[in-house]
Amino acid sequence: xxxxxxxxxxxxxxxxxxxxxxxxxxxxxxxxxxxxxxxxxxxxxxxxxxxxxxxxxxxxxxxxxxxxxxxxxxxxxxxxxxxxxxxxxxxxxxxxxxxxxxxxxxxxxxxxxxxxxxxxxxxxxxxxxxxxxxxxxxxxxxxxxxxxxxxxxxxxxxxxxxxxxxxxxxxxxxxxxxxxxxxxxxxxxxxxxxxxxxxxxxxxxxxxxxxxxxxxxxxxxxxxxxxxxxxxxxxxxxxxxxxxxxx
Numbered sequence: 001x002x003x004x005x006x007x008x009x010x011x012x013x014x015x016x017x018x019x020x021x022x023x024x025x026x027x028x029x030x031x032x033x034x035x036x037x038x039x040x041x042x043x044x045x046x047x048x049x050x051x052x053x054x055x056x057x058x059x060x061x062x063x064x065x066x067x068x069x070x071x072x073x074x075x076x077x078x079x080x081x082x083x084x085x086x087x088x089x090x091x092x093x094x095x096x097x098x099x100x101x102x103x104x105x106x107x108x109x110x111x112x113x114x115x116x117x118x119x120x121x122x123x124x125x126x127x128x129x130x131x132x133x134x135x136x137x138x139x140x141x142x143x144x145x146x147x148x149x150x151x152x153x154x155x156x157x158x159x160x161x162x163x164x165x166x167x168x169x170x171x172x173x174x175x176x177x178x179x180x181x182x183x184x185x186x187x188x189x190x191x192x193x194x195x196x197x198x199x200x201x202x203x204x205x206x207x208x209x210x211x212x213x214x215x216x217x218x219x220x221x222x223x224x225x226x227x228x229x230x231x232x233x234x235x236x237x238x239x240x241x242x243x244x245x246x247x
Contacts, residue, residue: 003241011174014228018220018221021075021076021078021220024075024080025071029216032068042056042060058098059094062097062101066092067086068219071089072147073147076223096146100146104139138164140160140175141160141164141171144222144226148223166233167229171225185207185214186207187207
């Protein structure tokens with residue numbers, strides 16, 4: 001019960017910090033729009049190059065991911081991200097993101113062979129869906145693993161599994177709330193493109209902009225929470241929370 005009370009207080013304090021950092025860096029929320037435009041243009045320009053185009057587009061997507069993680073890292077380190085940070089953000093984690101994405105792609109190909117067999121068995125759809133959900137849950141802290149740990153590109157996977165094993169409840173509760181809010185604000189359209197209703201509805205545009213800010217706030221919140229939880233046990237966490245409560 002004491003851990004629950006102290007953790008609830010920590011959630012609230014972290015939300016205040018994350019909100020403060022996010023407000024100071026509110027322009028970063030539009031980075032997601034820039035990435036979407038870059039990827040859309042890349043898809044159009046590279047559409048006539050089936051294999052090579054797909055490879056280049058994957059590199060572009062990895063660069064955009066690197067950029068956003070780099071900006072979030074700066075924010076949780078209590079810095080104000082500027083245009084220079086944005087220009088320099090596409091390469092720091094590019095290789096790391098590309099390697100990890102490659103391993104995930106290989107794993108998905110291998111499981112695809114198994115999934116084709118499973119789908120022919122009773123409850124095959126349920127089994128494949130359950131495996132997908134389990135993988136998504138276990139790899140949820142992967143973004144933070146990329147920019148906050150020194151694990152190798154293969155080491156981030158077992159590290160992510162261990163993190164979720166030790167911190168499932170503490171990590172899942174706020175992330176579930178964030179994802180529900182984002183799903184609602186984007187009208188179920190998680191890919192950040194405007195729908196027709198958003199183009200001609202003031203409410204839709206407001207929800208879209210608020211959704212961009214909530215994504216920024218969520219990533220900052222996750223970064224702070226991950227830094228606190230990673231490498232700790234519930235016993236050591238209780239000690240740290242008690243110390244924080246006296247400050």
